[in-house]
Each structure stands twice: as structure tokens, then as C-alpha cells.
Amino acid sequence: MITLKDIAKEAGVSLTTVSNVINGKKSKVSQQTIDKIQTIIQRENYIPSMSARSLANNSSNIIGIINQVVPSKAGSFLGDPFHSSIIGGIEERVRERGYFLMLRTVEDGKSLEQVCRNWNLDGLIFTGLFDDKFLDAVIKLNIPFVLIDSYVNRPGIFNVGLEDRYGAYIATKYLLDKGHRQIAFASPYIKKGGVLEHRLNGYKKALTEFNIKFNPSLVFEQEITTDNGIKLGIRLSQNESITGIFASADILAAGIMSGLNEMGVSIPENKSVIGFDDIYLSRLTSPQLTTIHQDVEDKGLIAAELLINQLVNGRNSNGRNIILPVKLIERDTVKSIL
Numbered sequence: 001m002i003t004l005k006d007i008a009k010e011a012g013v014s015l016t017t018v019s020n021v022i023n024g025k026k027s028k029v030s031q032q033t034i035d036k037i038q039t040i041i042q043r044e045n046y047i048p049s050m051s052a053r054s055l056a057n058n059s060s061n062i063i064g065i066i067n068q069v070v071p072s073k074a075g076s077f078l079g080d081p082f083h084s085s086i087i088g089g090i091e092e093r094v095r096e097r098g099y100f101l102m103l104r105t106v107e108d109g110k111s112l113e114q115v116c117r118n119w120n121l122d123g124l125i126f127t128g129l130f131d132d133k134f135l136d137a138v139i140k141l142n143i144p145f146v147l148i149d150s151y152v153n154r155p156g157i158f159n160v161g162l163e164d165r166y167g168a169y170i171a172t173k174y175l176l177d178k179g180h181r182q183i184a185f186a187s188p189y190i191k192k193g194g195v196l197e198h199r200l201n202g203y204k205k206a207l208t209e210f211n212i213k214f215n216p217s218l219v220f221e222q223e224i225t226t227d228n229g230i231k232l233g234i235r236l237s238q239n240e241s242i243t244g245i246f247a248s249a250d251i252l253a254a255g256i257m258s259g260l261n262e263m264g265v266s267i268p269e270n271k272s273v274i275g276f277d278d279i280y281l282s283r284l285t286s287p288q289l290t291t292i293h294q295d296v297e298d299k300g301l302i303a304a305e306l307l308i309n310q311l312v313n314g315r316n317s318n319g320r321n322i323i324l325p326v327k328l329i330e331r332d333t334v335k336s337i338l
Contacts, residue, residue, distance in 0.1 A: 002044040011036045023061070024098060024312050060120040063094055063307060066112060067105040068126065068134055078103070080224070081251060081279045082296060083127065086148065089300025090125060097308050109137025116141055123307045126150065130193055144310040146303045149195050156319040158310070160303045164195050167292040167326035168202030171246050171274050174290075174328060176210050179338035180244030180272060183207075184236060186256060187248040188224040199248045199276070218242070229255015230262065236271070237263035243271060243337060250275040250282045250291055257285055257333070268335035278329050287332035294326050 008018045013033060021029055021037045040046070065087060078084055087103070094101050102119060106112045112134075115121070124145040129135055131152050138145055139154075147159040175183050185203050190196040204214050220236075222228045233256035236242060247253035253275030257267055265271055267287060275282055278293035302322060 002040075002046050007037060007040050007044075007046065010040055013037070022098075023059070027313070059122050060100075061098065062100045062102050062119055062121050063090075063123045063125065063304070064102045064104060064115065064119070064121040065090060065125050066115075067103075068107075068112075068129065069105070081281055082249065082277055085279060085296040086127065086300040086303075089297035089302075090304045091300075092297075093301045093304035093308070097304075099308065099311075109134055109140075112137060113141060116143060123311055125303055125307060128195060130191065144307060144315055146307045146310075148299055148303050151193050151195070151198065158306050158320050160299050160306070160322045160324070162195075162294050162299075162324050163326045164198040165202040165205070167276060167294070168199035168246070168248065169206050170202075170326070170328050171276065171292050172203045172206035173209070175244040175246065175272060175274060175334065176206060176212075178244075178272065178334055178336040181210075181212060182218065182241045183244040183246060184218050184220055184239075184242050185246055185248070186220045186232060186236075186252055188252070189221045190219075196248055203246060224249060224252050226251075226255050226258075229253075230259040232256055233259020233261075234263055236260065237265045244334075245271060245273045247273065247275050250277045250279050250289060253289055253291070254281055254285050257289070268333050272334040274334055282329075282331070285333075290331045290334045291329050292326050293329045294324060299324060 004015055004018055008015045011018065011033065017029060017033065018037055020026065021034055026034055078087070091101055099122070102121065104115050106115060121143065124138070124143055125148065126138070126145065127148040129147050129150040129152060131154065135152060147157060149161055150159050151161070152159065172183060185200060187196050187200070190200055200219070207214055220232055222232060229252050236245060236256065237260050245256060247256055253273055257273055260267060260271060267273055273289065275289050275291035277296060278291045279296060282289040282291045306320065
């Protein structure tokens with residue numbers, strides 16, 4: 001079996017040069033040398049072991065996707081189709097670039113530090129972080145990281161976000177344009193400075209444009225589980241004054257629809273529902289869900305690319321904040337009552 005040393009000897013270069021080519025660090029290597037090394041690797045079907053990579057580069061080539069919130073009894077964050085779509089995008093890009101992926105839930109900064117130390121993680125990706133002590137712990141690790149859906153205003157932070165406020169605004173305005181005036185806002189628990197607060201603000205903005213006073217009693221917050229969504233649908237079925245429902249996530253909208261159906265409330269004849277995300281589930285509901293589209297998988301792809309670029313080319317102290325667009329997808333769950 002050919003070794004790293006054998007490849008270096010045949011190519012007439014150092015072990016470090018071979019290692020750099022294998023690990024994608026090619027900026028200081030000539031194209032002729034790269035081609036020579038890759039020809040040998042392909043001819044010999046050489047597959048570098050993770051342990052060899054670690055020893056040669058003090059690197060594990062492992063990227064960690066870290067969930068900071070401890071899962072409820074309902075299951076892990078992978079049970080949410082939104083998160084699984086993001087992870088699908090991350091995994092695709094990580095695999096293409098020769099890295100490996102680790103998924104882990106941690107409770108606090110201390111447990112995060114233990115995971116990073118035990119597995120020698122090269123980089124980290126987080127979703128939905130806040131500007132708090134946990135973020136302080138992340139920065140203190142001095143490991144390259146990228147945030148997804150995080151409203152953090154600190155220098156040097158890389159984040160991939162969304163037009164959250166605008167998305168909620170056009171969803172609510174769509175219901176208002178259809179004649180709905182009593183519109184429920186359904187959401188997981190809203191935390192200051194997070195995605196959900198921005199979506200609530202978009203909902204409020206649309207109401208203001210129609211001279212409708214914001215009513216806090218029309219905001220419904222709960223854990224985002226299937227059972228809770230169904231229970232909320234049952235609860236909303238008992239309020240005849242509410243004709244429109246904006247759910248800040250498709251999975252919550254689907255649960256609400258199930259609860260409404262269970263109580264004999266027809267959609268959209270009796271109540272109209274609009275979601276957010278446009279995950280595959282929105283096309284499996286009956287009727288199909290009107291929703292706000294975002295490219296969830298692309299979010300993961302971009303986040304992974306931002307992180308790998310830091311690992312390969314060095315960390316950029318300027319950071320980047322990439323905001324992806326949204327658009328309304330009209331299907332069958334909203335009725336005009338004008």
C-alpha cells in the first residue's frame with residue numbers, strides 16, 4: 001500500500017506539499033506539481049486516513065454542526081424538516097470539499113469546549129444563536145465558525161440569514177389583501193433579538209399599513225412539535241373571529257391544519273392558513289400550503305462554503321452577513337373573503 005512518503009518521493013516534493021494538495025491548500029503549490037501529485041494519487045487509489053491527516057496538519061478535517069438547545073422529549077433537532085434540509089446542504093458541500101461532519105447538541109459553553117477539544121473540530125456551524133454568554137464561549141474557542149439565522153451585531157461574525165421581517169410582512173399583507181382582519185400569529189417562543197421577533201415585527205408592519213391595531217392576544221407561542229401544533233389548531237378552531245392564521249414555520253402550519261381538520265373546520269373555506277419556509281411538507285398537506293419560500297438547502301451550502309474558505313485561506317476578520325431573499329408561494333390554503 002502506497003504511503004504519503006512514497007507519493008512525495010515519486011513526485012520529488014516534500015511531505016508537507018503532498019499534504020497541502022490532499023487537504024486543498026494549493027495556493028502556494030504550482031499547477032504542474034498539483035497535477036503530478038493527483039496523478040499518482042489516482043493511479044494508486046490512495047485514500048488518506050483521518051489519523052494521517054491529523055498528524056500531518058494538526059487537523060481532524062471534521063466540521064461540527066452544533067445545536068445549542070437541548071432537545072425536548074419529542075426528539076432531536078433533526079426531527080424538524082427545516083433543520084434537516086439545512087444539514088443536507090451543509091453535508092453536500094462538506095463532502096465535496098473533503099471534510100467530515102459531526103452533529104452534536106450541547107447545553108452550554110463548557111460542554112461545547114469539551115466536544116471541540118475531544119474531537120479536535122476544525123470549524124463550527126450554528127443555527128439561531130443570540131448575542132449572549134454562549135456566543136462569548138464560542139468566540140473564546142478561537143475556532144472558525146459560521147452562524148445561520150442569527151442576528152448578532154459583532155465584528156468578524158459570518159452569518160447566513162434571511163429577509164425574515166419582509167417575509168412575515170408579505171405573508172400578513174397577503175391575508176389582509178384577501179380581506180382578513182383578525183389574523184393569528186403562531187410561533188415557537190419568541191426571544192428578543194432572534195428570527196421570530198423579526199417575523200413578528202413584519203406581521204406588525206403589515207397590520208399598521210392597514211390601520212389595524214396590534215392585538216397581543218392574537219399571538220400564540222408554543223413549542224414547535226406536531227402535538228402542540230394540533231392542539232393549537234383545535235384551540236384556534238374555537239375562535240370564530242379569527243379568519244386568517246400566519247404560522248412562522250411550515251411544520252407548525254401543518255400541525256394547525258391537522259387540528260382544524262380534526263374539529264371539522266374546513267381550510268380555506270372557514271379559516272385561511274399561510275406558512276413560512278416552503279419545505280417539502282408544504283406540498284404534502286391537504287390542501288397544499290400557501291407559504292413564504294426560502295432556499296433552505298442553499299443556506300446550508302453557503303454556510304459550509306464560508307466556513308471552508310476560512311479553513312483553507314485563513315480567517316477573515318471582517319466577517320460577512322449574507323441575506324437571502326424570500327418570495328410568496330400561492331397554493332390552496334388562503335381564501336378571499338372580500
